Amino acid sequence: MRTLVITGGTDGIGRALALHHLAEGDRVVAVGTSQAKGRSLLAEAARLGAGDRCTFVAADLSSTTGTVSLAEQLRRQHPVIDVLVLGAFRYQLTRQETGEGFERTFALYVLSRFLLVEGLRDALEQASRPIVVNLCGTGGIRAGELHWDDLQLREGYRAFAATMQGARANDLLGAAFAAEHPDSPIRYVLYNPMFVDTGLADPFRQPVRGVVKLLAKLFATPVERAIRPITELIGSPPEAVLSAYRVRRRVDVAGPAFDPVDARRLTARLRELTAPSGRMSE
Numbered sequence: 458m459r460t461l462v463i464t465g466g467t468d469g470i471g472r473a474l475a476l477h478h479l480a481e482g483d484r485v486v487a488v489g490t491s492q493a494k495g496r497s498l499l500a501e502a503a504r505l506g507a508g509d510r511c512t513f514v515a516a517d518l519s520s521t522t523g524t525v526s527l528a529e530q531l532r533r534q535h536p537v538i539d540v541l542v543l544g545a546f547r548y549q550l551t552r553q554e555t556g557e558g559f560e561r562t563f564a565l566y567v568l569s570r571f572l573l574v575e576g577l578r579d580a581l582e583q584a585s586r587p588i589v590v591n592l593c594g595t596g597g598i599r600a601g602e603l604h605w606d607d608l609q610l611r612e613g614y615r616a617f618a619a620t621m622q623g624a625r626a627n628d629l630l631g632a633a634f635a636a637e638h639p640d641s642p643i644r645y646v647l648y649n650p651m652f653v654d655t656g657l658a659d660p661f662r663q664p665v666r667g668v669v670k671l672l673a674k675l676f677a678t679p680v681e682r683a684i685r686p687i688t689e690l691i692g693s694p695p696e697a698v699l700s701a702y703r704v705r706r707r708v709d710v711a712g713p714a715f716d717p718v719d720a721r722r723l724t725a726r727l728r729e730l731t732a733p734s735g736r737m738s739e
């Protein structure tokens with residue numbers, strides 16, 4: 458029986474992956490903030506006869522201290538973790554700061570993913586074919602850049618720019634992992650599911666919400682179909698330490714988006730920011 462930790466496992470793609478793997482006989486730990494969504498997942502797991510293999514952990518991953526404690530707790534409870542799916546995300550229409558002083562998209566989409574992989578690496582390396590699946594925006598829209606002088610986007614925040622900065626940062630997190638751990642048994646997969654019919658419209662106000670919902674119904678992939686390539690990757694991890702996919706199409710990880718110098722620069726900055734004295738200093 459494999460153990461999967463799925464952040465954002467209570468909704469959208471993460472929830473569909475959780476239910477698929479529970480039905481396959483795996484153990485799933487789903488992380489999210491909403492107790493109601495957690496209860497709903499547990500109820501569905503029980504209905505599948507997998508209640509004893511499903512755990513919901515309520516944690517706010519936009520907190521770096523919360524993320525570090527979650528990793529400690531998971532390591533203690535699950536010394537062997539086969540699969541880590543990084544799927545927690547929320548589109549932030551307006552700029553918000555966490556209690557630690559980080560812009561919320563950056564905290565959730567970049568810092569927590571970096572910290573979770575670091576914090577769970579030992580437990581993942583105990584598994585026979587461990588894999589990290591980072592659900593992100595790799596190889597998709599050619600937009601977005603790291604605002605090295607203003608990573609917290611204090612100047613002229615735009616929700617799309619924050620999301621795209623996060624997407625570019627996640628490409629670099631994958632590159633940094635491969636550079637820092639070339640001999641690790643962990644396969645790090647950056648995976649862009651493209652347009653999937655999940656709760657994408659929820660953050661928007663009307664009438665935009667209605668338009669996004671309609672576009673999703675018309676053009677987005679249904680979530681049950683969207684998870685198929687992901688479950689195949691989990692079942693049969695790629696050979697290379699780092700790989701990237703846009704749905705089923707390979708993305709070249711030697712491209713400029715994965716620049717090793719930028720990757721080192723980013724992880725050095727993240728380590729500075731998350732060191733106890735670094736918080737709120739940017």
Ligand SMILES: NC(=O)c1ccc[n+]([C@@H]2O[C@H](COP(=O)([O-])OP(=O)(O)OC[C@H]3O[C@@H](n4cnc5c(N)ncnc54)[C@H](OP(=O)(O)O)[C@@H]3O)[C@@H](O)[C@H]2O)c1
Nearest residue numbers: 465467468469470489490491517518545546592652653655
């Ligand atoms: N859907 C798409 O078209 C699409 C396209 C490209 C990439 N992706 C990527 O795929 C992943 C999943 O997307 P989705 O559309 O399936 O997402 P979704 O349906 O919006 O679900 C997001 C999940 O993240 C959790 N979450 C949000 N904020 C959190 C926080 N602070 N701490 C812990 N958990 C938190 C939510 O739980 P709570 O509400 O309980 O917090 C929920 O389980 C994301 O990483 C996204 O970037 C999606």
